[in-house]
Amino acid sequence: MTDVKEITEAVQEQVLSALKVGQTAIVEGVRTFTDTVGSVTPESLKLDSVPGLDSLxxxxxxxxxxxxxxxxxxxxxxxxxxxxxxxxxxxxxxxxxxxxxxx
Known part of the structure; x- marks a missing residue:
């Protein structure tokens, strides 16, 4: 019979693994979106050109x-x-x- 500790550890590992997979997918999606938007955004509208940004x-x-x-x-x-x-x-x-x- 498997004890509660082993079951708990197995479930925790599965949850963490699923979380990491989801996080990786989100990061890649944001990276793709940012790259795409950055490639079509004029220089005058990029964040580097926002006044006062360096004070944040x-x-x-x-x-x-x-x-x-x-x-x-x-x-x-x-x-x-x-x-x-x-x-x-x-x-x-x-x-x-x-x-x-x-x-």
Whole structure:
């Protein structure tokens, strides 16, 4: 019999794989669209010609800061969950093995 951990890991791998395939398709679609639009757009309408564009924050930097914050939130939640599990156990530390099922 396959245990819950193995099933969970297999499902997680499948979800991540499907997510990556979808993301790759989206990135390629956006790249194709951008290349096509860029090839037919006059120079006077390209983003480089927009006044004040250089004063806006760098999108890559904003993304990095946002994902850094999200990672810190996830780390904080993980630590909280670990501490909560330890506090909820009888001796103050998380049980090493799950409680066996009673027949």
């Amino acid at each position: 924050p760098d999108p890559k930097e904003l993304m990095s800061v946002s994902f850094g914050f999200a990672q810190e939130l996830l780390n904080t939640q993980k630590e909280f969950a670990q501490n909560l599990l330890a506090a909820a156990s009888a001796n103050g530390s998380a049980p090493a093995q799950p409680v066996s099922k009673k027949s």
